[in-house]
Amino acid sequence: MDLKQLKYFMTVSELGSFSKAAVALSIAQPVLSRHIKSLEQEYGMEFLYRNGRGVILSEAGQVFFQHARSVVEAVRAMSSAIETIRSDPRGQLTIGIPPTASSVLTVPLIQRFRKEYPKVKLKVQIGYSGYVLEWLSAGRIDVAVLYDAPRTSTLMTQPLIEEELLLVGPKDMAKKLRCTSISAKMLGILPMILPAHPHGMRILVESHLSSIKVVPNVVLEIDNLVACLELVEQGVGYTILPYAAVSGKVMAGEVMAMPIVDPRMTRQLVLATSTQRPTTQVTRALARTVAELVRDLVHDGIWMPKIDPAKSVDGTPPAAVDNLKRNIH
DSSP, rough: HHHHHHHHHHHHHHHHHHHHHHHHOOOOOHHHHHHHHHHHHHTTTEEEEETTTTEEEEEHHHHHEEEHHHHHHHHHHHHHHHHHHHOOOOOOEEEOOOHHHHHHHHHHHHHHHHHTTEEEEEEEEEHHHHHHHHHHHHHOSEEEEEEEEOOTEEEEEEEEEEEEEEEETTTTTHHHOOOSSEEEEGTTTTTTOOTTTTTTHHHHHHHHHHHHTTOOEEEOOOOOHHHHHHHHHHOOEEEEHHHHHHHHHHHSSSSSEEEEEEEOOOEEEEEEEEETOOOOOHHHHHHHHHHHHHHHHHTTSSSSOOOOOGGSSSSSOOOHHHHHHHOOO
16 A cells, blocks of 8 residues: 555545546546555455445445545645745754854855745854864754865865965055065064964964975964954054955955965865764755855955965065064064
8 A cells, every 4th residue: 555545545435436536636547446456455345336326435445535534634744844844944053163254254144044044043153163173073063164174974075265365464564565475484574473272273374384494473372363453453463364354454444465475375165064963954055055155255355355366476575574674673
């Protein structure tokens, strides 16, 4: 017995005729008769009495009809409920985002997601990539935005963007340094404000610089992004950040961002979910919204600066080196 046979039986019973039921169901009458006969043989009883005017239910058929109707109605209700979830997602989701990405992503993400999925409650947790990864592994969050995520069997990742890391300084930085891009070797001379270990940005910067045997001249260690940028704006030192973290201040003319060359510094932003938990429809909807939003922010020049590092000045002029040393000493 299957659901199709139950529907066939109910249609024949309600219309009182095999021929009328066959037309209503758009199947051949002999095929319909075989299905009903199969049901009767399975239970060893006649459910329908045939007469000259059509068919009527037997006593067993009346009992079977009532239960068949309950089953079909239950399946219809289940299908309707599933369709409601598909067309109108609801529930609660938590996403983890690193601070630098959060500065440009969080507000537009909440606005867009609430507009598209008003019945889904979205919670955003801000933390460094290492913490966000731990939260995802522990099941505390559903979706994670991570920098340079490890490749493991427990993570399903989707690349979002490769970020260029820039030197961020006061608004007159280009005039002061007399250059439009900075050689990475100069980060061993410039007074740098960087987060402390084991912050991912600090590790990444030192890893890039180690390839050219340079140690960053760190004069202050600050993990707080707001405080770091305030000190940079006041001319206390320089820092390294992706454009997304400072786009607002750059456009407002409060700080300046400059490409770093020889070598360039980049990191990859990815979207991650755990393979240890089922991926629901609302989880997929959130992941899709994040990916679309990042693409839009890049297109609008908010996430990435509209500059081509390949066309920037290659390295730092000698005069700028002397100028830097005089400023330091």
